Amino acid sequence: MPPFSNLLDLKPLSGFDWSCFNGNIATAVSYFGDDYLQAFAHSWTFSQFGTDPFSYDLLGHESYTYEDILKYANTDYTLHREISLPDALNTIYQELEAGRPVLVKCDSFACPWFPDNYHALHNTHFFIIVNYDPQTDMFACTDVSYMTHNYTQSVADFSQGFMNEIMTFSPRTSTLDLEDTDIDLVLLNIAKTNLGLQPQTYSIFEAMRVFADQFEQWYQLAVMEMNQFNPGAANKLHLELLYIVQSRMQFLKFVEYRADLEQANMQCIRAAFTQSIKSWSVIRMMYLKLYEPKANKEHIFNTLPEKIKAVAAMEEDIAYTILHMEQMRLLNDQLSPRHRHTFSTL
Structure with a gap:
């Protein structure tokens, strides 16, 4: 051969x-090809953490599956x-x-x-x-x-x-019939959903803050689960933080492939998501340090929740920026010369 x-x-x-x-x-x-990114079009998300008693099954759950990835891949x-x-x-x-x-x-x-x-x-x-x-x-x-x-x-x-x-x-011999992706509409719908402004949705940013407030308790549950199996096994809280980083990285790629990056507003959104990814990556690495024998756990528990809340505030600002972009677009359409001429003849 x-x-x-x-x-x-x-x-x-x-x-x-x-x-x-x-x-x-x-x-x-x-x-x-990059068609697989369509599977991540709605993955700017976060598990729902409320004030109800803990439901540990919420952790470590991906918002996409390999079937989703393969469905959209060419x-x-x-x-x-x-x-x-x-x-x-x-x-x-x-x-x-x-x-x-x-x-x-x-x-x-x-x-x-x-x-x-x-x-x-x-x-x-x-x-x-x-x-x-x-x-x-x-x-x-x-x-x-x-x-x-x-x-x-x-x-x-x-x-x-x-x-x-x-x-x-x-x-693929027969391509999947997909509608053209309007990236502005995708961003607008996801921003509204994440802010809890759509029917039957919740604020993922409030869920992040609840998650931060209860972080030490989640960690204790993760330790209990690890001790049931073996100390080196990946646990649900580790996976939860990993999936957050993954989904945002692929979502950013999706935006970059579909958006007009010459627009100043889109450049701001791109930069903000890049910073969000960096921040979540730091949070994840801090979490992993909790399992090191000589880790200063008190310092991590005092620092990490505030970092999560800071990222929640930053991502909330991204969502409101997207809403404001849509409001400005509608206002500009109303003030366009053609619209003003129509209004003046009424």
Whole structure:
């Protein structure tokens, strides 16, 4: 078999670190285009935290699923369940030769880019194979969970850890009939929804403030859950903060792909979302420090809730800015020369 000449330049999508399945699927289909971003068009959101007794099931819930991502991506896909290793290898070789990435399910025990648990800890894991070199018998892999790009894995390691499941992708033969996205209307509707101005909606910004006030209690619940399994396991509160960062990063990408960035107002919104992402990332890293043995937990508990409230205020300002933009647009339409002429002839 000759060496494949078409190594896929498939870098992991930013913001999806630790998002094993959805993040790798989004990364794989991003190779075919940016249509997958439609799945994140309404993901500027936050779980509902009210003053009612705690309902821990609210935590760690994504507002989108891999089905949503695949629905909008301009690709067809096939999930090969219970596929044998020889059939899987043949399919992988065929797909790579055709220039298409393959998502695989494998034991992290066999992933050499896991420095802490390579050949030490067994966990189900997903990643993407992007090339094969028959001279070295090595795969090149992209893994969004660890933000690795073209990391090599021997076929022997892959075979040892393979868990009988792969997903293949191809350009869609019949495109999904989607309405043209009016980015201004999308922003307006989401801003109204997040402010609680639509029927049966709540203020996500008030939910953020409640979340901040009760943060230490949520942390204690997270600790209890971790102790029930193993100290190294991801917990729901960690996932909640991760999904917030992910959704805002992909929502910002969606806005940047669809909006006219020459508009001054849109530049302000873009800058504000960029700052929001940075702030949520800092909050998430502060949270992770709580699990370090020498962490100054008192300082974190005194600081982190105020940071959450500050981000809530900033994002609330973004929502009101979007509403004000719409009000100014309507006012400008009313004061346009054509409208003034019509008004003067009445």
